[in-house]
Amino acid sequence: MLTHASSSTRRGLLAFGIALALAAAAPVRAAVAPPDTIAAPRAPTGLVFADIANDAGRAMDLSWTLSPDDTTGSRTVTGYLILRGPTPGGPWAVVDSVPAGTRSRRDEGVHHDSTYFYRVEAVGPGGRTLAGAAAGPAIPRAAWFNSTRGSVFAFMALFFLLVLYYMYMAQSGRKPFVRRLAGIDAIEEAIGRATEMGRPVLYVPGITDIDDMQTVAGLVILESVARMTARYETPIRVPVAYPIPFTIAQEMVRSGHLSAGRPDTYDSNSVTFVSPQQFAYVAAITGIILRDRPAAHLYMGAFFAESLLLAETGFSTGAIQVAATANVPQLPFFVVACDYTLIGEELFAASAYLSGEARLVGGLKGADMLKVAIVLVVLTGCVLETFGIHGLTRWMQTQ
Amino acid sequence: MKREIPLFLTAVIGAVMILGFFVPHPWVSVPTDFLQQSAVIVVAFGYVLGGANVLRVNLEGIAKRDRDWPYRVVLIAGMLVTMAVGFFVDGPRFQAPGTPSIWIYNNLFATMNATLYALLAFFIASAAFRAFRIRTLEAGLLAAAALIVMLGRVPLGDFLLRPLTDHAGLPEWLRTTPLGAIQDWVMNVPQNAAKRAILIGAAMGVMATGLRVILGIERTYLGGGD
Numbered sequence: 352m353l354t355h356a357s358s359s360t361r362r363g364l365l366a367f368g369i370a371l372a373l374a375a376a377a378p379v380r381a382a383v384a385p386p387d388t389i390a391a392p393r394a395p396t397g398l399v400f401a402d403i404a405n406d407a408g409r410a411m412d413l414s415w416t417l418s419p420d421d422t423t424g425s426r427t428v429t430g431y432l433i434l435r436g437p438t439p440g441g442p443w444a445v446v447d448s449v450p451a452g453t454r455s456r457r458d459e460g461v462h463h464d465s466t467y468f469y470r471v472e473a474v475g476p477g478g479r480t481l482a483g484a485a486a487g488p489a490i491p492r493a494a495w496f497n498s499t500r501g502s503v504f505a506f507m508a509l510f511f512l513l514v515l516y517y518m519y520m521a522q523s524g525r526k527p528f529v530r531r532l533a534g535i536d537a538i539e540e541a542i543g544r545a546t547e548m549g550r551p552v553l554y555v556p557g558i559t560d561i562d563d564m565q566t567v568a569g570l571v572i573l574e575s576v577a578r579m580t581a582r583y584e585t586p587i588r589v590p591v592a593y594p595i596p597f598t599i600a601q602e603m604v605r606s607g608h609l610s611a612g613r614p615d616t617y618d619s620n621s622v623t624f625v626s627p628q629q630f631a632y633v634a635a636i637t638g639i640i641l642r643d644r645p646a647a648h649l650y651m652g653a654f655f656a657e658s659l660l661l662a663e664t665g666f667s668t669g670a671i672q673v674a675a676t677a678n679v680p681q682l683p684f685f686v687v688a689c690d691y692t693l694i695g696e697e698l699f700a701a702s703a704y705l706s707g708e709a710r711l712v713g714g715l716k717g718a719d720m721l722k723v724a725i726v727l728v729v730l731t732g733c734v735l736e737t738f739g740i741h742g743l744t745r746w747m748q749t750q
Numbered sequence: 751m752k753r754e755i756p757l758f759l760t761a762v763i764g765a766v767m768i769l770g771f772f773v774p775h776p777w778v779s780v781p782t783d784f785l786q787q788s789a790v791i792v793v794a795f796g797y798v799l800g801g802a803n804v805l806r807v808n809l810e811g812i813a814k815r816d817r818d819w820p821y822r823v824v825l826i827a828g829m830l831v832t833m834a835v836g837f838f839v840d841g842p843r844f845q846a847p848g849t850p851s852i853w854i855y856n857n858l859f860a861t862m863n864a865t866l867y868a869l870l871a872f873f874i875a876s877a878a879f880r881a882f883r884i885r886t887l888e889a890g891l892l893a894a895a896a897l898i899v900m901l902g903r904v905p906l907g908d909f910l911l912r913p914l915t916d917h918a919g920l921p922e923w924l925r926t927t928p929l930g931a932i933q934d935w936v937m938n939v940p941q942n943a944a945k946r947a948i949l950i951g952a953a954m955g956v957m958a959t960g961l962r963v964i965l966g967i968e969r970t971y972l973g974g975g976d
Contacts, residue, residue, distance in 0.1 A: 407774045463776060493775040500772055507768075510957055518967070562789070564956040567963065574970040594796025597803065606970060623807050624800035628859075630866040642817055656870060663873040677952035679945050687881040695948040699955025702968070710967050718954045725950060 391478035392420040392428040395471050400489040405750070408463025408493030414455035418473040418480070421451050427475045433458065434470045439485045443470065463493035499750040509724065514717030521713025529712055534673055534691035535704045541647035541671040541690075542579045551586040552576070553645035555661065556600060557652020557676070558632055560593040565677050568699045569652030570599050572675075575705035576649060577607025581616055588639055589622040592632045597624040633657045637664045650674040650689070651698065654681045662688030675701060757966045764964035804829065895936055902933025 397416035402408075413433065420427035428451045434443040435458065449456055461467060468487030473480050521527060545552045554576055556569035573589065580587040589604060591597040601622045608617040625635040637660065640648070648665040650658070650672070658674075658681040665672050666688045674685035675693030685692045693701060696718070703711035732743050763785060770782030808822040816822070836844045836851050844851040882893045901907030907929045915925055962968035 405774060407776050407779045495773060495775050497772055497774050504772055507957065510954065511961060514958060514961055560793075564959050568955070568959050571959070571968060571970055593793075594800035595793060597800055598796060603970065620807050620810065624803040628863070630863045633866055634862075638818075638821070656867065659873045659877055660866070660870060663877055677948070677955065679948050679952075682948070683881075684877060687877045696951035696955035699952070699959050702959075702970075711962065714958050714962060714967075718958050721954060722951070 389427060389475065389477040392418045392473040392475040392480055394418060394480040395421075395431060395473055398469060398471050398486040400469055400486055402489070402491050403457075405494050405497040405499055406491075408491040409461060410457050410459045411461050411467065411469075411489050411491050412455065412457050413469055413471070413486075415471045417452070417454060420475070421473065427477060428473050429476065430474050432472045432474055432479075434472065435460075436468050436470075436485070437466065439468050439487065448474075461491045463491050466490055497750075499748070502747045503749055506721070506725075510717070510721045513720045514714045517717040517720070518710045518713040521709040521716075526709050526712055527716040529704065529715060532693065532697060532701075532704060534675065534693040534697065535701055537671070537673050537691040538576065538649060538705070539579060541649070541673055542576070542583060542585060544671055545646035546583040546585045548646045550646040551588050551643055552580050552647045552649065553636070553639060553643075553665075553670075554587055554589045555636060555648070555650045555652070556589065556591060556596060557650075557654055558592045558627075558629060558657060559653040560627075561595045561599065563653050565653035565698060566593075566596050568702065569675075570596060570603055571702040572651050572698075572705060573600060573603040574607050574610075575702065577604040578611045579607075581608040581611035581613040584613070584616055586618065587621050588643065588645060590625045590632070590636050590639060591622060592625060592627050594624060597622065629655065629657055633660050636661055640664050640668055640670075644668055644670075646670050648672045648689075650676070650685065651693075651701070652676065653678055654685075659684040659688060665689075753969070757969065761964050761966060764960065768964075801829075898929065898936055899933050902929040902931075902936075907933075 395415045395418045399414055401412045401414075403410050403412060415431075418428050418431075430448055430450045431453060432445050433447040433449070433456055435446045436443045446458055446460055447456055458469075466488045467490070468485040469489060470485050517527065542552055554573055556573060557563070557566050559566050561567065577587055587604065589600050591600050601619075604622055605614075605617050608614050625632050639645070640661075641664070648661075648670050650661060651674070654661075654674075654676050655678065658676070658678075662672060662674065662685055672689035673691045673693070674689040675698040676682065676685065677695045677698055679695070682692065682694060700715050700718075703715055728743075728747075732747070735741070735743050766778070767782055767785065770778050773779070805826065808826050811822045812819050812826075832851070832854055835854065840846075840849040840851045843849055846852070878896075882889075882896060884890045884893050901911060911929055917925070959968065
């Protein structure tokens with residue numbers, strides 16, 4: 352039944368499309384009523400255009416008043432043609448067609464800073480109306496700043512200034528105090544345990560490509576982890592899902608061995624490309640977990656449904672597991688199945704903790720200060736909304 | 751120069767991409783779109799490296815007769831057969847219905863994928879068993895919240911709990927409020943607040959990492975050596 356209805360709809364649309372095409376192919380002329388009863392529709396009126404704000408000047412909004420003949424149940428109007436031309440006198444090109452009852456359309460085929468004129472014509476079985484007056488000149492303008500993103504720009508600028516300021520302060524000797532995170536300390540503990548047991552360390556940098564900042568953070572931590580494993584002469588296994596992170600992970604592990612002064616212990620097979628397919632990746636890692644029995648599993652990056660498959664398989668082998676992700680829905684799975692879990696921003700802060708470099712640690716304080724600013728803005732917003740003042744809320748809304 | 755050129759490119763491209771978020775003008779949006787599309791080409795070359803690594807690692811494993819090496823034979827055979835069918839049998843039509851490539855995808859790959867995904871149900875059960883063992887106050891709160899959410903999401907929940915809640919000794923609001931409404935409150939208020947706090951923190955972590963990379967403060971990804 353559904354198939355029948357769908358095919359009927361398709362046939363209807365096809366017939367409408369053919370009617371519009373025939374109408375468009377006909378020369379523009381006065382309405383000519385066919386010999387039978389249906390008259391040509393009267394023209395739509397009130398065509399107005401509006402440039403779209405905050406865009407690249409690639410679209411123009413059009414709206415009009417329906418033809419007086421375009422009423423419910425009437426068969427006089429079947430649709431409208433939207434015509435565009437460079438001058439009020441044409442030449443005209445049909446840029447779109449819309450069914451009866453439509454009052455607006457967005458023309459996305461324009462170029463910025465060009466001049467256009469528009470007409471809308473009603474089409475029906477009785478013919479095509481004489482074109483009304485053209486609307487124009489319409490000139491789509493390209494914006495130099497998306498004003499709906501002003502709040503984002505303000506917060507980003509504040510954030511960058513704070514981070515840079517505290518980095519500078521840390522570099523000049525005023526390194527801020529950083530509370531230790533149990534999960535970070537557990538990484539070295541887990542590697543030490545793997546060394547004692549003579550088993551490898553498994554490092555999983557997430558399942559997303561390099562365009563996800565969690566993968567970047569995971570790869571940055573990998574360098575510190577590889578340095579520790581090189582120092583302890585413990586093998587590390589790094590299965591990677593995407594080719595670009597794969598090449599970076601190779602560099603990270605090699606760099607870690609160089610930093611530890613043990614370039615000779617670098618194994619070019621320690622980093623392996625697996626597959627971007629989620630469950631193929633899971634199969635490969637669970638295979639490593641069950642065959643090689645690593646004593647420490649470090650999951651650092653973006654994870655999805657595979658998080659529990661990996662962590663539960665790892666749990667069954669008795670390995671120490673440390674996970675870090677900013678994917679909130681996966682956090683409960685890691686909390687349940689892993690010994691330590693770094694939550695959200697702790698993943699991004701981990702490289703600063705592990706390296707201890709003053710500028711990186713200073714950056715953490717800059718982020719904390721912005722959090723204070725955000726809390727203040729949220730509280731201010733709550734108070735303003737309570738008193739019916741919506742300016743701050745509107746400013747914070749982005750497109 | 752091995753480090754300076756990548757650092758310079760990272761800084762320039764990073765700054766252009768940030769600018770592209772705020773400036774819609776074609777002078778900025780066209781280069782940013784081009785850069786994003788160019789990434790596809792880089793990734794394509796990356797897959798060649800990845801494929802070569804898969805072959806090298808597994809062929810070495812077979813040659814050394816590593817543990818479970820026959821699986822490596824299956825992997826390489828699967829990879830080569832799939833590639834050969836795609837390149838030499840199907841050609842550009844490899845995604846068309848009825849081709850051998852689609853048959854391999856639907857009948858081998860998709861079924862194995864679904865099998866592995868189905869294991870998640872068992873893992874959730876075992877993980878939930880551990881998570882809901884009430885040994886501390888926090889674990890008790892977690893278990894209570896989970897019970898409310900799980901029961902509140904199904905119509906059967908109210909029916910099952912009615913004998914417990916339909917008790918004269920309980921407060922009026924508790925007897926009259928449906929479990930679904932309590933579940934909604936748990937999800938929309940405390941759960942959402944905690945989730946947003948984590949997301950705000952993570953977003954700042956993303957920005958901080960991006961800033962460190964663009965400014966060249968975080969440069970470990972360039973590897974060692976000069």
